[in-house]
Amino acid sequence: MKYELLGKCPVCDKEMQVTELSCKSCHTVISGEFEPCKFCKLSKQQKHFVEIFIKNRGNIKEIEKELDISYPTVRNKLEEVIAALGYRVEQKETANRKDILDKLSKGEISKEEALKLLSD
Incomplete structure (x- = not known):
């Protein structure tokens, strides 16, 4: 084996x-x-994401469909991989805002939590 x-x-x-x-x-x-x-330093989940990313030639819409995840989640996973490879990741305010709103729409966080996160 x-x-x-x-x-x-x-x-x-x-x-x-x-x-x-x-x-x-x-x-x-x-x-x-x-x-x-x-690439050996990536977790199994990160390697799977990279494989899907490459297979779909970086097309975010196709990655969203295949993994059944939202645009902000794809972006977050990509940023996690970039950081795990040792590169600096700049946090973008708009991506973070979209992620918060996405979590709110899915019911993962409450209105109050979303407002607090958006005001931080």
């Missing part, structure tokens, strides 16, 4: 380090300290 390379420790959530590589063909083994690729 093959296991996927873990980017984060399942115990403490810190970065894992690869210490051995081996060749299936000639059985060469290399030991050392190797950094996993940036």
